[in-house]
Amino acid sequence: MPRRWGRRTWIPRGPAGSPPPRGRVPAGPPPGAYRRFRVDYPRRDRRGVLRWVPSWRQVLVLALTGLAAVVALVGYVYSTVEIADVNADARAEANVYYWADGTQMVSVGPVNRQNVPLSDIPPSLQNAVIATENATFYSDPGFSVRGLARAVVNMARGQDVQSGSTITQQYVKNTYLTPEQTLDRKLRELCLSVKLSRSLSKQDILQGYLNTSWFGRNAYGVQAAAVAYYGMDAKDLDPSRGALLAALLKGGELYDPSLSAAHHRRAVERWGYVLDRQVELGYLSAEQRAKYTVFPEPRPKSVSTSMSGQIGYLVDVADKYIKNRTGLTTEQLGRGGYRIRTTFDEREVERLRKTVEDVRQTSLDPARRIADRDVEIGAASIRPGDGAVLALYGGPDATEHFTNNADTAGVPVGSAFTPFVMAAALEHGAGPGAGAPEVLRRALVRGDSGLYGRLGEAVGLDRVRDLAVGSGLLPLSMAPLEPSFPTGTSTPSAIRMAGAYGTFAAGGRRTDPYSVTAVSHLGTPLEGLERPAARRALDERVAREVARALRDVAVDVMAPDAIRSLPPVAAGRTGAGDRVPASWFVGYTGRLSTAVTVFRSRPGTDGLLPMNGVGGSASDRADFLPLRVWSAYMTGTPAARAAG
Incomplete structure (x- = not known):
């Protein structure tokens, strides 16, 4: 009969075909006595529900087997997993830009870290x-x-x-x-x-x-x-x-x-x-x-995008400067991890923005006047003798208006260019004491572009161009050397115009505009961002004569109240006789050199639109607009008073 050995069944056997031997059954199975191997589950010696309850031996074997499998799996994973398998997103950092005072301006990048x-x-x-x-x-x-x-x-x-x-x-x-x-x-x-x-x-x-x-x-x-x-x-x-x-x-x-x-x-x-x-x-x-019983309320969550308003324009100018000075590519800069200290003054940026928007509100009415539509304003302010860009206005919102009006190179400067013609004439013949400076000064005040056109031809257009570039304007912004060149067909940016006028303010010493003072990457400072050195661009006496003429222009075109509220002012502007579709006002005090430009532009159209009738003006210049922005910003007076 069948016997059990532990939980396994075996049947004693005799010779082939013979019945099992009778008598005493051995205590254990002889070699080769197993007919089959079978796990006793469900348990045959139990009845009812108990058949399905495993024995403690079965539970133990199952637990040990599971534990061995887990240990083997953990051991395998532990031996194969690599610490070097770092998620790149977790290491990504933003580029962080700081105001001139060291406070954070904006964090730019896919990960704000x-x-x-x-x-x-x-x-x-x-x-x-x-x-x-x-x-x-x-x-x-x-x-x-x-x-x-x-x-x-x-x-x-x-x-x-x-x-x-x-x-x-x-x-x-x-x-x-x-x-x-x-x-x-x-x-x-x-x-x-x-x-x-x-x-x-x-x-x-x-x-x-x-x-x-x-x-x-x-x-x-x-x-x-x-x-x-x-x-x-x-x-x-x-x-x-x-x-x-x-x-x-x-x-x-x-x-x-x-x-x-x-x-x-x-x-x-x-x-x-x-x-x-x-x-x-x-x-x-x-x-x-016990000292901390009042909840430390955080500042409200900002709903605007980080690059909105003027921030995007500031970042754009800073990035261009970094790439020009260090050789970094756009791709390298876009990888993040850079700490960028700028020259921008948060208070001045906000003051300039508010001034421009106040002037737009008080002077333009696009709902009633078609000419007031598509009006663009750009402005930049630097520190004379130093070149630090303190503020700029690039447009209403960098996330919606992508062209930076403060750094654009497509707006003709008009007779605001004539001070460089005067300086070239003084440098090459009509020097101080020769009597000619007085004539040039009067012509500059009157905005006599015709006289300056003839003067430029007499001096040499290449000399005028070289002096303008030497004063701080970029060569790529210079127009072809044609008869109209001295009257301002070139298209420098507001930043460069403010910097070049700063050369007159500094007695003829030029300092290129700069917007970044230091950059580090992952803690390592980048080279090539030393402050630009000043260098002689004009004879000091020539610069003094030009500055004197520009002060006469300021007295002639600005309201007496504005003149009295400012330190000595020198300024140039586009005149009524200009044939360029834009208006400029550029001027400086000992503290700031600021350039403002106004023009009309519409996406999808070539070139600039005419300025006729802008702001209800009978002229085709609307040159009162940049003057209002400049005087309100420089004096700190409301736009409504500046408009008067």
């Missing part, structure tokens, strides 16, 4: 993050056993493979892995976390985590978050503000207090918890905690 060393992150913020995100950070092996178990349970339930990850695991997710939640990704996260803990210091991991985490408001990393929420660098955050940033790690979309009343309540509660948790773990004393 600026990596900073751990030394620039206050210890109070570090402690707040550790206290709330991973209290055992300095002692754990890079992963949480409890979190791993939770992930396995969730997987078994068919839910997302999530868990309360450690800081190391979160850094791995931010840096090395794609965002989907799968068992394979979770296993790779675990192995990478262990490897990372063995190869990097805790300080390096914490630094990486704080530089890659998302804080809401499109801010990645604590530096971008500090600017987005408080308009300051991370190193300047106090424990209260740092506690809110630590709270945002729970979910920027849930705890940004500016989004709604519910968000604000959650943010206040979470902020208080972060501070209390630090007291509980000994990072903050009760006395220190």
Whole structure:
């Protein structure tokens, strides 16, 4: 009869075809006695439901087999996963532009991130993050056993493979892995976390985590978050503000207090918890905690795009300057990671913008006058004798009007060019003391373009061109050397006109306009951005004569009140006899040299549109518009008063 050996069935056998032997059954099966191997499941010696309950031996074998498979799988993944497999997006940084005073102007790039060393992150913020995100950070092996178990349970339930990850695991997710939640990704996260803990210091991991985490408001990393929420660098955050940033790690979309009343309540509660948790773990004393009872309200979330308004024009000018001076290509600059300190004065930029928009509102009526449509204004202001570009107006909005009116090279300058003709004449014959300067000065005041046309021919058009270029205008903006050349057919930008007039202000010493003072990439300064050196462009006596004539122009064309409210002013402008479809006013004081241009342009049309009737003017110049912008900006008076 069949006998059982453990849980396996065997049948004793005699010779082939003979029945089983009678008598005592051996204690164990002889060699070759098995007829078949069969796992006893369902269990044959049990009845009912118990047949389906495995024995403890079966449970043990199954558990050991599963454990061996898991260990083998983990070992395989651990041996094959590479730390060097870094997600490039996690390393991407924006280019950050700063105002002249060092405050951040804008962060430009696909990822708003600026990596900073751990030394620039206050210890109070570090402690707040550790206290709330991973209290055992300095002692754990890079992963949480409890979190791993939770992930396995969730997987078994068919839910997302999530868990309360450690800081190391979160850094791995931010840096090395794609965002989907799968068992394979979770296993790779675990192995990478262990490897990372063995190869990097805790300080390096914490630094990486704080530089890659998302804080809401499109801010990645604590530096971008500090600017987005408080308009300051991370190193300047106090424990209260740092506690809110630590709270945002729970979910920027849930705890940004500016989004709604519910968000604000959650943010206040979470902020208080972060501070209390630090007291509980000994990072903050009760006395220190007692100082922070008022919620540190962040600044409102900006709804405009970062490049809107004048910012895009400023960035455009700065980028051009960097590429010209350093040799960087557009592609290289676009890779990000650059810190760019500009010369732009935030207050002056805003003042110039408001002045232009006020003049448009008080002087133009496009709803009633067709001529007032498609009117464009460009302006730039530099520091004479230095060349720093302090402000510019490129158009109403860089995200909608893409041409930078302050840096365009397509608007004829008209008789605002005649000071360079006068300077060339004085340099080459009609020098001071010869009597001719008085005649030239009167002609400049009257805007006698005909006289200056003849003068340019007499001096030599090439000499006029060379002097204009030597004073700061770009060679590519010079018109062909034809009889009309001295009357202003060239098309310099407002930036270059303001800089070239600054040469007269500086007694004939030229300093090229510059818009960037320093650039660093990943902490390394770039060469080639030293401030342009001043050099002699004109004889000092010639520059003085031209400046005297330009002061007479200013007195002649500006309102007496404006003259009295300014230090000595020198200015040039387009005149009534000009044949160019644009109006200019360029002038300087000891503090600023500012150029303003007004023209009409419409996308899809070639060249400039006529200026006839703009602003209700009977002339075809509308030259009062650039004068109003210039005088209102330079005097600080409202546009309505400047218009009078």
